[in-house]
Amino acid sequence: MMDWDKLRVFHAVADAGSLTHAGDVLHLSQSAVSRQIRSLEEALDTTLFHRHARGLILTEQGELLHDATSSMNRRLETAAARIRDSREEVFGELRVTTTTGFGTLWLVPRLPKLYAQYPELKIDLMLEERVLDLPMREADLAIRMKEPSQADLIRKRLNTVRMRLYAMPDYLERVGTPETLDDLPDHRLISMHNTATQVAAGEVLVQSLMSIGIPSTLTVNNYFGVLQGVLAGLGIGVLPDYVIADFPAIKRVLPDVESAEIPVYLAYPEELRNSKRIVAFRDFVLEELALSAKVLESMGAQL
Structure with a gap:
């Protein structure tokens, strides 16, 4: 039967990659940590770490044991969470x-x-x-x-969420409200960049709008930036509809244009x-x- 303390020390060393750093986490001296690792290796009759100048690297056998101790840790964390949640309080x-x-x-x-x-x-x-x-x-x-x-x-x-087109009233008063997609080239389009990670339905909508040939655009790698561009009156933005619940001043434009359901x-x-x-x-x-x-x-x- 394996010693739980030795496994705890091994897991800390494997995560830290250093006897010293593991000792700091466990509040043990480096020599105490080293003794525990050596004792565990002797009990298993194998080498768990390769030693080199930059620290410790797990051997193949060490990787197998680390997978097991990681699984144990997750199960213990889950058990602890369930025990804590047996109380009435939410904390x-x-x-x-x-x-x-x-x-x-x-x-x-x-x-x-x-x-x-x-x-x-x-x-x-x-x-x-x-x-x-x-x-x-x-x-x-x-x-x-x-x-x-x-x-x-x-x-x-x-x-469900849909991507739609939005703009500020002052922008629309200044530049005009588009009536059809053919009017979009007269406006600046603000959207997620097509290389940024986004839902497929949003990407499809943006690509279809870009294919119209819009001279001036602002692309951002997140929707927070797109929203800030719309609020600043830079143009018409492609945004998820849930945003508008908190920004009622923003107006939807081209109401027939929207993405598929997300x-x-x-x-x-x-x-x-x-x-x-x-x-x-x-x-x-x-x-x-x-x-x-x-x-x-x-x-x-x-x-």
Whole structure:
């Protein structure tokens, strides 16, 4: 039977790549860490690390053991989270991942309401286009613009989004309101750059608009920048419709022009089904989306 302490020390050294750095994390001396690693290698009758001037590198056998200790750590973290969530209070860390656009333009402005309700919640918000691996616990919960394909996830379709064209009233008064697509070359188009990661439906719409031949454009690698360009009166922007719930002054132009529907899903691992943090966050998002939908309906739009 392996010694848990030695495995804990091994995992820290493998992550740090250094006996000294691992010792700092574990509050042990370098010699104590070295003794534990040597003892583990003797017990397994194998070499776990290659030693060189720049630090330590795992051997093939070390990689196998590190995979096992990483899996153990994730399971222990999940067990600890479930134990903490057995209490009635909603508190502790919740790692949420979503796209940069949805996170900055819709989610973050609404978080004060959630924190007011659960002041001891610690949200670690990871805004990126890369889809994080929820079963491997890279995040606890995800809001994505497509249905998750990973296994062992609880998934809920929240709503649908469409990309549409928007501009500020003062810009339209100054330059004119386009009546047809043929009028777009008289305007500056603000959009995501076609090399930036974005939902396929949005990319298709932008490419079709660019093919018209628009002399002046502003391309940005995220929707926050596109929104700022629209608010500054630089031109007509291609934006997701959920943005407009918080910016009622922005006007939609060419209402017949829009992308295909983009589904929005919330997902989390099956093992976190009973997590009170997950439930609280899920219910909060659903309530806020319902409020946004009412605002958009009152503006004559549909989320």
